[in-house]
Amino acid sequence: MVNSLHLKALLLEKGYTQKALAKLLNLSTTTLNKKINNVVEFKASEIIKLCDILQVDRISKIFQ
Numbered sequence: 648m649v650n651s652l653h654l655k656a657l658l659l660e661k662g663y664t665q666k667a668l669a670k671l672l673n674l675s676t677t678t679l680n681k682k683i684n685n686v687v688e689f690k691a692s693e694i695i696k697l698c699d700i701l702q703v704d705r706i707s708k709i710f711q
Contacts, residue, residue, distance in 0.1 A: 648685055648710070648711050649682065649683055649684075649685055649689065649709065649710060649711075650708060650709055650710070650711055651683055651684055651685065653708055653709055654683055654709050655683065657701055657703065657709070658701075661701050661702070663700075663701070665679055665680060665683070668697075668700065671696075671700050672693055672696055672697065672700070674693075689710070694706065694710060697709075
């Protein structure tokens with residue numbers, strides 16, 4: 648499960664929009680939004696790429 652508030656705050660902190668992040672993850676903006684809001688689960692490969700993009704090693708704070 649995604650900690651949506653933490654992830655959204657992290658996106659803001661790092662200067663990413665959901666649209667820009669979706670493009671980097673090769674997802675549609677709609678699909679990314681569904682994943683952030685726990686409608687659809689992130690794949691393991693997407694989690695790894697997300698952490699690389701956001702330059703974080705705080706997976707446990709984003710994904711619970």
